[in-house]
Amino acid sequence: MNESSEHHANESTDRRTSEPTGRHATESTDRRQGGPAPSRAIEVPGDRSSVAAAVMRGVGVRPAWIVLGGLTLAWAVASALAGLPTLPWWLRYGPLAVSLAVFGLPHGAVDHLAPARAAGRRPTATWLLAVGLLYLVLGSAYGVLWWTLPVASAALFVALTWFHWGQGDLYALDALGARHLDGRGVRTGTVLVRGGLPMLVPLLAHPEEYRVVVGAWVALFGSELDAAWLLSPTVRGALGGGFALVTVATLLAGGRRDGDGVWLLDAGETVLLWGYFLLVPPLFAVGVYFCVWHSIRHIARLIAVDPAARTAFAEEGPLPALLRTGRDALPLTVVSVLLLLAIAVVGDIVVVGDVTVAGGIGTQADLRSAAALYLVFISVLTLPHVVIVTWMDWAESAGLARLVDKQ
Numbered sequence: 001m002n003e004s005s006e007h008h009a010n011e012s013t014d015r016r017t018s019e020p021t022g023r024h025a026t027e028s029t030d031r032r033q034g035g036p037a038p039s040r041a042i043e044v045p046g047d048r049s050s051v052a053a054a055v056m057r058g059v060g061v062r063p064a065w066i067v068l069g070g071l072t073l074a075w076a077v078a079s080a081l082a083g084l085p086t087l088p089w090w091l092r093y094g095p096l097a098v099s100l101a102v103f104g105l106p107h108g109a110v111d112h113l114a115p116a117r118a119a120g121r122r123p124t125a126t127w128l129l130a131v132g133l134l135y136l137v138l139g140s141a142y143g144v145l146w147w148t149l150p151v152a153s154a155a156l157f158v159a160l161t162w163f164h165w166g167q168g169d170l171y172a173l174d175a176l177g178a179r180h181l182d183g184r185g186v187r188t189g190t191v192l193v194r195g196g197l198p199m200l201v202p203l204l205a206h207p208e209e210y211r212v213v214v215g216a217w218v219a220l221f222g223s224e225l226d227a228a229w230l231l232s233p234t235v236r237g238a239l240g241g242g243f244a245l246v247t248v249a250t251l252l253a254g255g256r257r258d259g260d261g262v263w264l265l266d267a268g269e270t271v272l273l274w275g276y277f278l279l280v281p282p283l284f285a286v287g288v289y290f291c292v293w294h295s296i297r298h299i300a301r302l303i304a305v306d307p308a309a310r311t312a313f314a315e316e317g318p319l320p321a322l323l324r325t326g327r328d329a330l331p332l333t334v335v336s337v338l339l340l341l342a343i344a345v346v347g348d349i350v351v352v353g354d355v356t357v358a359g360g361i362g363t364q365a366d367l368r369s370a371a372a373l374y375l376v377f378i379s380v381l382t383l384p385h386v387v388i389v390t391w392m393d394w395a396e397s398a399g400l401a402r403l404v405d406k407q
């Protein structure tokens with residue numbers, strides 16, 4: 001039996017003995033998805049849902065708490081002692097730069113393998129072709145939209161990220177075995193709250209930086225952002241008050257269903273993220289969150305759906321599992337970075353051979369445009385990525401799928 005068919009057999013064992021994130025897969029799901037005959041199956045240590053929960057806890061949750069909790073605390077102490085600290089430019093843009101190679105961009109660079117694995121199948125050329133086509137069609141459509149309607153495209157990017165990052169956290173809570181999310185209302189609220197924390201809360205406390213960042217996206221296409229109304233204290237106050245109400249209502253609704261350990265974790269994370277995004281300056285805060293929170297949680301999911309990485313985690317621990325997934329992500333991460341560089345050179349954002357590049361990108365304006373180009377590039381990749389992740393939710397009967405399927 002070659003390596004990949006062996007993995008495939010492992011997967012079928014897991015599918016029969018447990019559920020994707022704990023609950024809904026049955027043998028009939030397996031058959032519907034065309035799983036192979038179970039008789040050749042080889043045991044993976046631990047069933048799929050318990051390994052998935054352990055990966056999510058150890059890889060997805062704990063490091064995120066340490067980093068974001070530490071930063072929030074450090075920021076609170078520093079502001080109390082010395083007034084509001086300002087970040088040097090390299091630190092402000094640092095996390096975004098790091099996300100090009102570590103966790104951030106790579107978390108989407110396994111999209112060509114992940115949907116097949118989530119469905120309990122082996123990725124084949126047909127899967128790769130389908131994912132490639134999806135990226136080509138949706139990515140170019142969004143690229144054209146940026147050229148024609150930059151401001152609407154910027155709004156769509158924030159909305160899409162709100163949805164996608166909320167969807168990611170909902171899945172993570174499911175993987176941890178949440179029982180308090182067993183209802184449509186509380187699940188919708190959770191997507192809204194978890195996505196709104198990184199997308200709305202920075203606007204409440206740091207409107208000017210928010211405007212500058214989004215303004216730089218549309219400026220790439222020769223447009224200007226006229227968002228004075230959105231930045232006014234009245235509008236921000238109303239948005240913040242409304243969002244705080246939704247946050248409290250969602251947590252209370254969950255707590256009434258089941259105030260167990262995962263509910264406590266959910267409430268703790270929600271409070272942590274409120275504090276983090278209120279205190280820490282947006283570009284840095286969102287950059288760190290993107291790498292350490294959203295992306296690592298998705299990577300934990302990627303480990304759990306890949307029989308080989310799951311076995312590596314169960315037998316050898318998190319690092320070998322992360323390395324396996326990292327290896328899967330490497331080729332398309334390299335292709336994406338090269339593509340981004342090519343676009344930057346063609347679009348005159350980064351002038352290769354210029355002294356400003358040799359000594360680090362020169363001015364603040366250059367840096368701002370480079371970061372804007374990177375974020376617009378991410379937005380184009382995010383549209384198909386969201387389709388893939390939503391599809392995975394359905395394949396695993398988790399996350400968003402349980403919002404629609406279940407009351």
Ligand SMILES: CC1=C(/C=C/C(C)=C/C=C/C(C)=C/C=O)C(C)(C)CCC1
Binds near residue numbers: 158214286287290382
């Ligand atoms: C940087 C930044 C923003 C938006 C970032 C976005 C929208 C990032 C999306 C990343 C995605 C979708 C990654 C893939 O999963 C804000 C909040 C507008 C203002 C503050 C700084």
Ligand SMILES: [Fe+2]
Binds near residue numbers: 108168298385
């Ligand atoms: Fe993602």
